[in-house]
Amino acid sequence: MTNKERPKINVSNRREVHLELEMFQNKVLRPILKMQHDIILKTFHNHIEKSSIKWTKLNQIKKIKCINDELSKNLQIKHLIIGLIVGHLNDLELDQYLRNTKEYNKRIIQMTKQRIQSTINF
Numbered sequence: 001m002t003n004k005e006r007p008k009i010n011v012s013n014r015r016e017v018h019l020e021l022e023m024f025q026n027k028v029l030r031p032i033l034k035m036q037h038d039i040i041l042k043t044f045h046n047h048i049e050k051s052s053i054k055w056t057k058l059n060q061i062k063k064i065k066c067i068n069d070e071l072s073k074n075l076q077i078k079h080l081i082i083g084l085i086v087g088h089l090n091d092l093e094l095d096q097y098l099r100n101t102k103e104y105n106k107r108i109i110q111m112t113k114q115r116i117q118s119t120i121n122f
Helices: 020-035 037-050 060-073 075-086 091-099 101-119
Strands: none
Touching: 020 037, 020 075, 020 091, 020 101, 037 060, 037 075, 037 101, 060 075, 060 101, 075 101, 091 101
8 A cells, every 4th residue: 555645735724714614624634535536436436336326327417416415315435435534634633523523524525526526427
C-alpha cells in the first residue's frame, strides 16, 4: 500500500466568515475526499455492480438519481464511504469530527455525491 499525502486545496477560510463546520470541511474533509477519489469511485462502481443496477442502461438523469438514492438511502454504501474518509483523520481531527458526527457525515455524503456526479461517464 502506498502512503498518500493529502492534497492541498486552496479555499479562502476566514474565521470571521466561515463557521467551524465549514473550516473543518474545507481544511480536512475536502482534501481527504480528493485523495480518496479513485477509491471512492471504485467502491461506488463495485456497489452498483453488486446491486444489479443496469448502470449502462440509465440515462444521465437516472444516473444522477441513482447516485443520490444510493448514497442517501443505502446505509451499507453510505457508511462504507464515510469510513473511507474518517479512517484518514488524525487524533485531533477525530475529536473534532466526533463533536458533530451527524453534520460532518451529511457533508461527507453531499460532497461525495457531487464528486461522483462530476466525474462519472454519462
